Amino acid sequence: MLMLQNVDVxxxxxxxxxxxxxxxxxxxxxxxxGESGAGKSTLIAAILGLVRLSGGGVSWDxxxxxxxxxxxxxxxxxxxxNPALSLHYSVxxxxxxxxxxxxxxxxxxxxxxxxxxxxxxxxxxxxVSIGQAQRVGILRALIVSPQLVLFDEPLSALDAVTQxxxxxLIADLQREEGFAALIVTHDLGYAAAYADxxxxxxxxxxxxxxxxxxxxxxxxxxxxxxLRDAAFALGxxxxxx
Amino acid sequence: xxALGGVMRSVVVLxxxxxxxxxxxxxxxxxxxxAIDIPNRLKPPGEGWLLGTDALGRDIFSRLLHGARWSxxxxxxxxxLGLIIGTTLGLVAAVGGRLADxxxxxxxxxxxxxxxxxxxxxxxxxxxxxxESLIFALTVTGWxxxxxxxxxxxxxxxxxxxxxxxxxxxxxxxxxxxxHYLPALMPSLMVVWTGMFARAILGISTLGFLGFGVQxxxxxxxxxxxxxxxxxxxxxxxMIWPGxxxxxxxxxxxxxxxxLRDAIADEKQT
Amino acid sequence: MIQIVAxxxxxxxxxxxxxAFITFALLWNAPxxxxxxxxxxxxxxxxxxxxxxxxxxxAGMSDGFWAAFQAWIAPLMTGDFGNSxxxxxxxxxxxxxxxxxxxxxxxxxLTIGLVISLPLAVLATRYPGSLLDRFTVGLASIGVxxxxxWLGLLLILLFAVQLSWLPAMGARxxxxxxxxxxxxxxxxxxxxxxxxxxxxxxxxxxxFLPAFRRRGVAETVVARDHIAPHAAVPVVTVIGLExxxxxxxxxxxxxxxxxxxxxxxxxxxxxxxxxxxxxAAVIIAALIFVLINLGIDVFYRLLDPRMDVGLGGRDA
Numbered sequence: 148m149l150m151l152q153n154v155d156v157x158x159x160x161x162x163x164x165x166x167x168x169x170x171x172x173x174x175x176x177x178x179x180x181g182e183s184g185a186g187k188s189t190l191i192a193a194i195l196g197l198v199r200l201s202g203g204g205v206s207w208d209x210x211x212x213x214x215x216x217x218x219x220x221x222x223x224x225x226x227x228x229n230p231a232l233s234l235h236y237s238v239x240x241x242x243x244x245x246x247x248x249x250x251x252x253x254x255x256x257x258x259x260x261x262x263x264x265x266x267x268x269x270x271x272x273x274x275v276s277i278g279q280a281q282r283v284g285i286l287r288a289l290i291v292s293p294q295l296v297l298f299d300e301p302l303s304a305l306d307a308v309t310q311x312x313x314x315x316l317i318a319d320l321q322r323e324e325g326f327a328a329l330i331v332t333h334d335l336g337y338a339a340a341y342a343d344x345x346x347x348x349x350x351x352x353x354x355x356x357x358x359x360x361x362x363x364x365x366x367x368x369x370x371x372x373x374l375r376d377a378a379f380a381l382g383x384x385x386x387x388x
Numbered sequence: 389x390x391a392l393g394g395v396m397r398s399v400v401v402l403x404x405x406x407x408x409x410x411x412x413x414x415x416x417x418x419x420x421x422x423a424i425d426i427p428n429r430l431k432p433p434g435e436g437w438l439l440g441t442d443a444l445g446r447d448i449f450s451r452l453l454h455g456a457r458w459s460x461x462x463x464x465x466x467x468x469l470g471l472i473i474g475t476t477l478g479l480v481a482a483v484g485g486r487l488a489d490x491x492x493x494x495x496x497x498x499x500x501x502x503x504x505x506x507x508x509x510x511x512x513x514x515x516x517x518x519x520e521s522l523i524f525a526l527t528v529t530g531w532x533x534x535x536x537x538x539x540x541x542x543x544x545x546x547x548x549x550x551x552x553x554x555x556x557x558x559x560x561x562x563x564x565x566x567x568h569y570l571p572a573l574m575p576s577l578m579v580v581w582t583g584m585f586a587r588a589i590l591g592i593s594t595l596g597f598l599g600f601g602v603q604x605x606x607x608x609x610x611x612x613x614x615x616x617x618x619x620x621x622x623x624x625x626x627m628i629w630p631g632x633x634x635x636x637x638x639x640x641x642x643x644x645x646x647x648l649r650d651a652i653a654d655e656k657q658t
Numbered sequence: 659m660i661q662i663v664a665x666x667x668x669x670x671x672x673x674x675x676x677x678a679f680i681t682f683a684l685l686w687n688a689p690x691x692x693x694x695x696x697x698x699x700x701x702x703x704x705x706x707x708x709x710x711x712x713x714x715x716x717a718g719m720s721d722g723f724w725a726a727f728q729a730w731i732a733p734l735m736t737g738d739f740g741n742s743x744x745x746x747x748x749x750x751x752x753x754x755x756x757x758x759x760x761x762x763x764x765x766x767x768l769t770i771g772l773v774i775s776l777p778l779a780v781l782a783t784r785y786p787g788s789l790l791d792r793f794t795v796g797l798a799s800i801g802v803x804x805x806x807x808w809l810g811l812l813l814i815l816l817f818a819v820q821l822s823w824l825p826a827m828g829a830r831x832x833x834x835x836x837x838x839x840x841x842x843x844x845x846x847x848x849x850x851x852x853x854x855x856x857x858x859x860x861x862x863x864x865x866f867l868p869a870f871r872r873r874g875v876a877e878t879v880v881a882r883d884h885i886a887p888h889a890a891v892p893v894v895t896v897i898g899l900e901x902x903x904x905x906x907x908x909x910x911x912x913x914x915x916x917x918x919x920x921x922x923x924x925x926x927x928x929x930x931x932x933x934x935x936x937x938a939a940v941i942i943a944a945l946i947f948v949l950i951n952l953g954i955d956v957f958y959r960l961l962d963p964r965m966d967v968g969l970g971g972r973d974a
Contacts, residue, residue: 195556219556226549231571241557494672501673501948505906510940513928514688590805594910597807598925617811624815631808638803
């Protein structure tokens with residue numbers, strides 16, 4: 148289980164995360180929503196240990212997060228791959244670095260699940276579509292069967308049709324693989340449809356955490372209500388049936 | 389690759405000619421560059437000696453061709469050595485954490501804080517004039533620019549998505565430097581390298597001329613100028629050839645570097 | 659600002675100290691016995707083992723590297739560079755006398771460089787790509803590729819030997835400075851022309867200039883008020899670079915023109931293995947060089963406080 152306890156991150160005089168406490172169990176999905184600048188990316192960096200915490204702690208099952216081989220799916224699919232190397236190289240990088248025993252069967256199954264032809268991996272990142280690149284990004288994240296996968300706006304670079312399709316694939320794979328998923332998004336519709344819980348982040352602090360359905364019906368805070376109503380207005384979120 | 393412009397193409401040809409000269413020049417030399425022939429000393433260009441003979445009757449044309457191997461070959465070696473050392477240190481600074489970065493950059497600053505050629509004169513002079521001291525002196529004073537460029541590009545790549553992904557995947561700092569930084573660095577390093585290659589040619593000839601470099605009777609161009617200087621009045625032409633050789637080589641390599649830099653800038657724009 | 663300048667000064671001190679240490683370590687590890695070399699230089703053929711040992715004691719060399727380093731560095735802190743191990747005279751006085759020849763020569767050369775390069779670059783960039791522009795670029799490319807010592811030899815050959823217009827050897831009259839200054843100045847002019855030219859072209863390509871022109875601001879005003887400041891930054895950078903170039907050129911040029919000065923001082927000290935002289939020359943040169951670069955750095959900060967330049971400002 149992922150635990151964040153009173154996490155503080157300060158950069159210079161700027162406080163980017165303030166006393167953030169969250170928890171996430173295996174197999175579950177937590178969506179973190181908020182406006183840009185709310186500290187969503189910093190939260191991911193804090194969980195992955197890419198920034199120094201000024202206070203609090205992050206743990207997985209009581210130990211350091213590295214033990215669960217956390218993986219990240221990035222917002223910009225192509226930037227996540229070295230443009231000079233084949234996709235195959237990038238996908239195999241974690242396998243080799245972690246000395247993971249990858250069965251050919253697993254690779255085929257994952258590719259199948261992500262609807263990626265295996266020979267696509269021989270290409271360079273610029274030679275595939277954005278949607279395909281993002282699915283290869285997911286493949287790279289899942290290949291060493293991590294127990295925690297972080298998704299940083301995984302759909303925002305994709306077009307509407309591809310968004311739905313990719314969201315579906317992620318959910319299906321999660322059911323098979325059983326990893327904990329933390330999805331950072333500004334898309335409340337996506338969060339409501341796929342997450343078990345929703346956490347609202349505002350100015351670096353957690354405003355509220357609630358079951359996804361509860362949140363959509365009745366946000367507890369004013370800010371949560373503002374976010375929800377904005378999503379209603381945009382049509383991104385359908386009124387509870 | 390990029391399309392070669394007209395200038396670029398002729399420069400490439402010229403550089404290839406120079407390389408061929410360094411490799412095969414000595415084979416084309418009509419006579420032994422160190423064969424002393426006192427009766428025929430200080431001959432003007434012409435019959436028997438294409439460019440005349442020096443004060444000891446040695447064939448200047450042959451010495452010039454053999455000199456290509458010393459001047460160009462040594463410069464190539466020294467600048468390549470600097471490339472390896474500087475790039476390694478720069479990459480260590482880029483991936484090795486704050487302390488390593490601080491340490492490497494302070495050392496680099498210190499070495500850069502003194503004109504390289506003056507430092508090379510001091511080092512080569514104190515270690516005793518020999519080819520080994522020359523190589524040591526020019527290498528020790530010739531790695532800093534590579535280190536700066538390697539570190540600079542490395543740091544700019546550090547926040548790239550694929551580098552973060554590699555870090556998360558548990559890839560070692562060495563492998564990240566090797567597979568993600570080094571290939572991206574290559575174009576910039578090549579531009580620095582052409583500049584340093586040219587500087588090394590100038591440095592070798594200057595040190596040779598001051599008597600701190602390649603030692604006579606070896607036919608290095610700077611050393612040849614040192615000999616020729618004494619007979620400036622009687623045979624002024626003797627002094628033209630080795631200097632001309634240095635000039636042409638440095639010019640060709642500089643132009644190649646300019647063209648390379650332009651090509652890279654164009655590549656980035658498109 | 660004060661904090662930044664203080665840290666720059668701190669780095670400059672480290673650089674000079676490191677230069678001192680490296681030089682000493684180099685001398686210590688140089689082949690041959692330094693005490694013997696000094697004794698030979700001082701007493702010529704009359705050297706015996708006692709005399710060598712005496713020299714060794716005097717220089718603190720018998721107690722190992724650190725003791726010798728301390729024996730050398732302690733008086734240095736008070737500005738005492740010791741006496742020449744060859745002629746016994748105070749090193750600093752001789753070195754300052756040498757610099758009094760070198761400074762005017764360097765300034766003279768820098769002036770020649772500026773006088774040639776500025777008008778040439780300005781004229782060349784008036785019509786980029788024109789015959790004059792290409793001629794200038796070609797000439798400058800050749801200029802930076804010429805070895806300084808060879809150019810000096812050619813000038814001697816032409817003006818002193820063939821034409822007998824100018825004196826070449828020594829420094830008896832001011833005329834003696836013309837050929838060496840020309841040698842260095844032409845090299846400076848070549849690299850300055852290249853850099854000023856591209857500085858002007860770059861500044862002219864900046865977005866805001868067409869806007870000024872559209873508003874009808876006179877061409878000369880645009881050049882003076884908007885292009886010149888942009889070209890000034892690279893020019894100052896280049897003066898730092900030229901300084902290195904000048905110092906490098908000086909060594910060979912002073913030797914070929916048999917001129918007293920820093921370069922001849924250094925080369926003679928090295929050849930004579932006069933360790934106190936070599937050390938003093940290196941440290942003073944490092945000090946001057948670092949101080950000027952420090953000034954350039956401070957100048958940058960005043961111009962643009964956000965700019966982060968390394969010590970020396972020599973990386974283009």
